[in-house]
Amino acid sequence: MPGLVLVLRRAWVQRRLLTSVVALVAAAAALVGVCTLLLGPTSERGFQVAVERTEPSDLAVTAYVVEVAGGDVPAVRHDAERVVGDLLTGTDPTLQTTATSRLRLLADGDRQAYLSMTDGLPSRAVLLSGRWPAGSGAPYEAAVPASTARLLGLGLGDQVVLGREIGLGGLDEPVRVVLVGTFRPRAHAGWDRDLLAGAGYSPAYSNGLDAAPTYGPFVVAEQSFLESGSSVGGLRVTGTPDRARASDHSLQGVVDGLGDAADALASSAGDRARITRVASDLSATLDRLHAQRAGTRATVLVVLLLGAALAAAAALLAGWSVAAVREDERDLLVAMGLGRRQRVAAAAAEALLLSAVATVVAVPSAALVHARLTHLPDLAAGGLAQGPTPTRSLLAAVVATAVLLTATLVSTTLGTSADRGPATRRGLVARLGAGPLLLVVAGAAWWQLRSQVPSPSDTGDVALTSAPVLAVAALTVLGVRVVPVLLDRAAATAGRSRGLAWSLSTQQAARRPHSGTAMVLVAGAVAAAVLGLALRSTWVQSQSDQADLRVGTDLSLALAAPAGPVEAVQVEQATTGSAAASPVVHRPLALGRFVGDPDARPVLVAVDTHQAGALLRGRTGDDRDWSQVTAGLAPAPSVAGVGLADGGTARLRGDSPPGAALTVVLTAVVQDASDVLAAVPAAPLPLDGTAHEVRWLGPLGDGVGLVGLRLELDGYAGEDPPASPTEISVVIDLPGASAQDAGAAWRVKPLQQQSPVAGAQASLRTTASGSELAATFGLDLEYFSYTGADLLATAFPATASVPVVVSQALVDAVGARTGDELAAVVGDTELTLEVQGVVPAVPSAPGQAAVLADLDALDRALLDAGRLDPVVDSWWVAQPSSADVVGLRDLGLGEVTTRSEVVQQLTRGPLRVPVPAALLALVALAVALLLAGTWLVLGPERQRRTAEVVRLRALGLSRRDARRLLLAEHVAFFVPTFAVGVLVGVVATLLLGPHLVRSDLGTAPVPVPVVAWPWSAELVLVGTVVLATVTLAAVLGALHVRASDPSRMRGVR
Amino acid sequence: MNEPVPPMVEVRGLTRTYGAGSTAVTALRDVTFDIAPGELVAVVGRSGSGKTTLLNLLGGLDRPDSGTVRVDGTAVSTLDDSGLSALRRDTVAYVFQTFGLIPALTAAENVGLPLRMRRTPVAERERRVELLLDLVGLRDHARQRPDQLSGGQQQRVAIARALAGSPRLLLADEPTGQLDTETGLAVMSLLRAVVESEGVTAVVATHDQVLMALADRVLAISDGRVDG
Structure with missing residues (x-):
């Protein structure tokens, strides 16, 4: 057997x-x-x-408390910290609290600013000058973003009075601060939750009722903030888990507990806060x-x-x-x-x-x-x-x-x-x-x-x-x-x-x-x-x-705060080893015909299309390269503007009509070698027939060209202003300046939809000492007395529409075809976009409804519509050397992302x-x-x-x-x-x-x-x-x- | 007076021992004999008497320890591998007890194998195959594979294949060993007939009394020695 x-x-x-x-x-x-x-x-x-390598902000939980009276701030803060701490129990969290005051009026009453206090400011920002604020007692020591200091003309040691709080129930007592430092926000440091997203300035920040130029934050020490008695507009407690101790189970527990934490916060804050919320990107991160x-x-x-x-x-x-x-x-x-x-x-x-x-x-x-x-x-x-x-x-x-x-x-x-x-x-x-x-x-x-x-x-x-x-x-x-x-x-x-x-x-x-x-x-x-x-x-x-498509180029520098000529020079100096570099606009876009997912808003991408072939990455959908796809998007001819001489002092002269006393505020729009625009305001000057020296409130920069000039007229129109327009002439003498564009034709137009200005004309002529820019227009003084007058002179012709190439996703969403015009809003500026082509996707906007435009064309259109503040969001660099990458990171201007790193991550x-x-x-x-x-x-x-x-x-x-x-x-x-x-x-x-x-x-x-x-x-x-x-x-x-x-x-x- | 016809097979002092020392077995001892052309010789003896060893040495399948074998004048024992291959291809053919057919090939393809080895022209090959299958009575089974044929039919195919190359010497080792009596008789008769018709010399190792009777001469082997 x-x-x-x-x-x-x-x-x-x-x-x-x-x-x-x-x-x-x-x-x-x-x-x-x-x-x-x-x-x-x-x-x-x-x-x-993967958890350990995730950005801490992607794992963080934040408790928001909106509108808290100054006296309640310590107790509410404690409650919020307890809620967040309890939620993150087991992950050994780090808590960071930031409070932002309600908006306060600046001295002139037209502009507004706000205070802030935050834990760990040195980890959230780079100190550019002076020192971090400390101590207590008025005037309170404050640090501000460099852009805020520049636009307000503040230097270290200057004192600023932040007036009464805006809104019902606001405190009337002003707060006096003394500037002890300027800083630049760091990337991934929570500045996206700041009122101005770390930009330091917004030309028209709206609190829901009124829009006004807004500056800040004026960051003060915690004790100073509490002593000032300021009402808190927003209190934010952010808890970040210790990534080494966080497990899938513990993080999932945090996600599951978010709802209960929100309820606990609302319950504990009670009537002391208007709104409470507990939010986190952790759920999306875990997903x-x-x-x-x-x-x-x-x-x-x-x-x-x-x-x-x-x-x-x-x-x-x-x-x-x-x-x-x-x-x-x-x-x-x-x-x-x-x-x-x-x-x-x-x-x-x-x-x-x-x-x-x-x-x-x-x-x-x-x-x-x-x-x-x-x-x-x-x-x-x-x-x-x-x-x-x-x-x-x-x-x-x-x-x-x-x-x-x-x-x-x-x-x-x-x-x-x-x-x-x-x-x-x-x-x-x-x-x-x-x-x-x-x-x-x-x-x-x-x-x-x-x-x-x-x-x-x-x-x-x-x-x-x-x-x-x-x-x-x-x-x-x-x-x-x-x-x-x-x-x-x-x-x-x-x-x-x-x-x-x-x-x-x-x-x-x-x-x-x-x-x-x-x-x-x-x-x-x-x-x-x-x-x-x-x-x-x-x-x-x-x-x-x-x-390729996600980054859009070989290297992207996403600015943490708006860039000006200084940053442009820094970037230019840091990218000498690269094949090409261009400032880029990358921001949401409102399209009149877009009815897609509200969470997937269309995106506007604008680059210097003269360098598109070297800069842009991703498939074009056919045999053409990006330079061929974007050919025709850039305006012709290019405009360099009026070259301003270093140290040259501009002078303005003009006459007010008989019986009237007009003043003018100039804002120069200058363009640097990398086509970055900057608006530099000047102090008001009277139109009294005398030539006055123009005092610019910020540096114009070296080697820049004047491409635009805004003239804001105000003042007394006289006892009995005539019904018919009175001719006004304003002449700006620019010694040492040269018209860099042969035959450049300046034009001037009113910025208001209903304007007292009629028949405006501009001219540029060369003088013995330099150049002379003149604007002549008819002014309805009676109408003027109610509205003032706002004119813009530019060195380029009027822009009817911005030619763009659109993504297939946008075509699918709005049914646009080549030759169609799209009504769009960038920020608060309305533009007309003309579709010149369709690509599978716009670089840096994968799968999104997006438009690709030339930066110069967009700048001109925005400028033409009266948008003078800079719109550059990032820099794109082609084939950067390793030294370029290090150099750009060292600048600390924002987050540097390279295509090769993203490939590595993926x-x-x-x-x-x-x-x-x-x-x-x-x-x-x-x-x-x-x-x-x-x-x-x-x-x-x-x-x-x-x-x-x-x-x-x-x-x-x-x-x-x-x-x-x-x-x-x-x-x-x-x-x-x-x-x-x-x-x-x-x-x-x-x-x-x-x-x-x-x-x-x-x-x-x-x-x-x-x-x-x-x-x-x-x-x-x-x-x-x-x-x-x-x-x-x-x-x-x-x-x-x-x-x-x-x-x-x-x-x- | 006629010249004496040289023998087809000339064996002199052939000795073959397997193993060594105390386990050594001498299969053949100083064997000497001749076989004339066209002769059908039966080699008889008990199992283990040395019949197969003798056939292997005649066909160059084995080498003797001493002595010589000449086939058609060629000293077999001195040939190298290619010479032996040529000998088997052109002069000597085998018919084995186990038939030795290639299972994947049809009867006709098996018969045609020796002709393919000689690169015989296709038409001539096909004619010869047809003739031989006719000779062995299997014309109607030309397209059948070995596993579709009976034992007797397979042995007849093996005989046809052995004759395909027109050998001078046919060696058959117990060709009826796996066949019943009636089939064995038919195969033996066939062998006798083809030897005569093709004019080949045949050496057949057998126990079969019928074949002994059909043979021109019988070589009896006993303890490695040949009698007769």
């Missing part, structure tokens, strides 16, 4: 064969184990590292991290499923090899009366033994391979390096895989030769139907993948995970059916030839036993390898494309880097299983091959010809199988590749991914596996021939 003894003795006799089987099962189980570890400890580690983790897990699962499918095919093949070796023994035992149950029991015992041995090998192997994998440079840089980590889940996965595979393998050895009768109709239908059925399922998965809109999800995507394995399996099963047909054709053709090799090799290849499974394994492995390589390349390319972030690594692992796995498959096809058939070679040798075939014959046969079998595999890989990549890529947000990438074929890598891959297979076939063939001495003929069956 065959029992354990028989199993063991047979195992000993067949130890070489069983060693191969155990190696195969152990390798497959180890693969599953590695994937289990990647899905478990590595995934968790990646999440933790993003979860989506990244899910995407990575999906890729690992794809690798796991493909590997498992190939391993199952290899196990089947190995099973048939074992069955062939044991056929005689089995038939004998059955003939001696061995029952099926006894055979099953023996097989089960053998399966358990083999799986136990495989498990012993696979568990440490998986742990070691996983550890080695996480120490690969990219993964180690992603913070994922781990030592060997044998976990319970690893053990369970390996045991399950080993038992399953050995059971599959051993079960194929149960049948006797008598069981293998002719194929039944049912079996034939099942075999023929399996391929089409798989194809239908794969088609459904592909359709689902193609039609679904990817969204962030922590639960994974079944279609994303199953589609690749279904597609590869279905296409392979169907594709390999062509191979025997081809071989039969080839054999039929070769049969009519004279020679032996071609004929016999194709015949043998066409009639190889169990060739279906072998072909599925070999072709499937080749397809998986081709798919893995192409998918990796497509994924990496897509991340690069996303980075491809090598802790939750992203396993994706390309897993796809590479798929390639390695497929190659390994391919070679295992080759071995299983060639190795175990030694007995059969030897017999055939012996017969042929006895007929007179030489050893050399026998080797050639075997090699030709293997080539005839493998080459078309490889070809099918390559074809399946290519088709699967084309069908699935673009749909398998996700953004770091778990959404569909923008731009749409396109398959990026790594041709050289694919060629190397295919060449390597062909070479390896041919070499293996040649070596095994030579061994078979060596073992095929004709003297053994007698014993050959």
Whole structure:
């Protein structure tokens, strides 16, 4: 009775064969184990590292309390800090409190400002001059943004009186402060919550009732703020978790507790505050991290499923090899009366033994391979390096895989030769139907993948995970059916030839036993390898494309505060190693016809389009580059304005009509070499017929050109102003100035919609001392007495509309076409945009409704509409040197983002880097299983091959010809199988590749991914596996021939 | 007076020992004999008497420890591998007890194998295959594979294949060993017939009394020595 003894003795006799089987099962189980570890400890580690690398502001929770009386501030602050602290319990949070006072009037009554106190000011701002405020007692020490000091003309030591608080119930007592320092806000330091977003100035900040020029904050020490008794407009307590201690569970707990915290804050603040709110970006941050983790897990699962499918095919093949070796023994035992149950029991015992041995090998192997994998440079840089980590889940996965595979393998050895009768109709239908059925399922998965809109999800995507394995399996099963047909054709053709090799090799290849499974394994492995390589390349390319579009250029400097000529010079000096640099406008845009998602407002991007070819990144949608796409957006001719001489003193003269006493306030709009505009106001001057020196309230800058001049007329219109317009002439003498544009035609126009000004004209002429700009206009003094007059003289012609290129998303949203005009509002300035072209997406605005304009054209249009304050939001730099990047960061003007860094984040972030690594692992796995498959096809058939070679040798075939014959046969079998595999890989990549890529947000990438074929890598891959297979076939063939001495003929069956 | 016809097979002092030391087994001891062209010789003896060893040495499948074998004037024992291959391809053919057919090939393709090795023109090959299958009575089974043929039919295909290359010497090792009596008789008759029709010399190792009766001469081997 065959029992354990028989199993063991047979195992000993067949130890070489069983060693191969155990190696195969152990390798497959180890693969599953590695994937289990990647899905478990590595995934968790990646999440933790991702949290640690997240901007603190993205994890912070902020409690807002609006409008608190001065006396209640300490108690309310305490309550808010307690609520935030309780919410973040367990994450060892850092709390930071900022309070902003209600707006107060400045001395002239037309402008307003506000006080602020904040914890950790040095960490939130860069001190530019003086020192940080301290102490208490009026005048209170204050620091202000540099832009505030510049626009208010303040120097260190100057005192400013902030008058009564605006609004009902405001305090009347003024606050006197003394300026002790100026600063520049740091990026990611919470300044986006400041009233003026850290800009230091707004020409028309509205508190909901009135809009007025607003300045601030005047940051004072906490004690000073409290002593001033100021009412708090907004109190903000921000709690930031300790990232090293924050876990997924604890952060999820914070998100879940946000609602309760808001209720607790409202309850504790009670009537002492008008509005309370607890807000955080943590939920979105967690969603993003979860989506990244899910995407990575999906890729690992794809690798796991493909590997498992190939391993199952290899196990089947190995099973048939074992069955062939044991056929005689089995038939004998059955003939001696061995029952099926006894055979099953023996097989089960053998399966358990083999799986136990495989498990012993696979568990440490998986742990070691996983550890080695996480120490690969990219993964180690992603913070994922781990030592060997044998976990319970690893053990369970390996045991399950080993038992399953050995059971599959051993079960194929149960049948006797008598069981293998002719194929039944049912079996034939099942075999023929399996391929089409798989194809239908794969088609459904592909359709689902193609039609679904990817969204962030922590639960994974079944279609994303199953589609690749279904597609590869279905296409392979169907594709390999062509191979025997081809071989039969080839054999039929070769049969009519004279020679032996071609004929016999194709015949043998066409009639190889169990060739279906072998072909599925070999072709499937080749397809998986081709798919893995192409998918990796497509994924990496897509991340690069996303980075291109996300940043828009090679380097982006997002300004924390509006830039002026000083910053422009600094940037210019810091980017000497770059190919191009341009100031950029990047801000929300209101479109009259836009009815899209309110959270996805259209975006305006304006750059110097003369440098678009060098600056802009991303696809244009056709063969044109960005310089061609943006050709025609820049106004022609370019205007440099009137060059102002260093130290030159402008003088103004003009006459008031009889009986009237008019004054004028000039605001010069100057343009520097980088086309950055700056508005510099001047002190009021009387129009009394005398030439007055113009006293500019800020520096004009060196080497700038005057491109605009605003004239605000005010004053006494006389007792009985005439009904008809009175001609007024204002002349500005600019000594040393030169008109840089030959033939430049200045023009002047009233800025008010209903204006007392009529017939305005401007002229520029060269004088002996420089240049003279004159504005002449008719003034309705009666009307003037009610409205004043506001005129703007510019060095360029009127701008009817701004030509733009729009994104496809905007076209989809508003139905715009080329040639259409769009009504838009930038800030509070209305503009007309003229659509000149459509691109898939505007650089730096991926997937958004966006317009791309020329910066000069936009500046002119805004200036023409009376918007004089600077609108530059950032600088874009093309091909910056590493020194440029460091230099720009050192300037501290704002956040510097480089395209290469974003590519790094997208491809090598802790939750992203396993994706390309897993796809590479798929390639390695497929190659390994391919070679295992080759071995299983060639190795175990030694007995059969030897017999055939012996017969042929006895007929007179030489050893050399026998080797050639075997090699030709293997080539005839493998080459078309490889070809099918390559074809399946290519088709699967084309069908699935673009749909398998996700953004770091778990959404569909923008731009749409396109398959990026790594041709050289694919060629190397295919060449390597062909070479390896041919070499293996040649070596095994030579061994078979060596073992095929004709003297053994007698014993050959 | 006619010149004496040189023997087709000339064996002198042939000795072959397997193994060494105490386990050494001498299969043939100083065997000497000649076989004339066109002769059908039956080699008889008990199992293990050295019949197969003798046939292997005659066909160059094995090398003697001492002595010489000449086939059609060629010293077989001195040939290298390519020479032996050429000998088997052009001069000597085998028929084995286990038939030795290639399973993947049809009967006609199996018969045509020696002709393919010689790169015989296709038309000539097909004509010869057809002729030989006709000779062995399997013309209607030309497209069947070995596993679709009976044992006797397979052996007849093997005989046809052995004759395909027009060998000078046909070596058959127990050709009826796996056949029933009736089929064995038919195969033996066929062998006798084709030897006569093709004019080949045949050496057949057998236990079959019928074949012994059909043979021109019987070489009896006992303990590695030849009698008769």
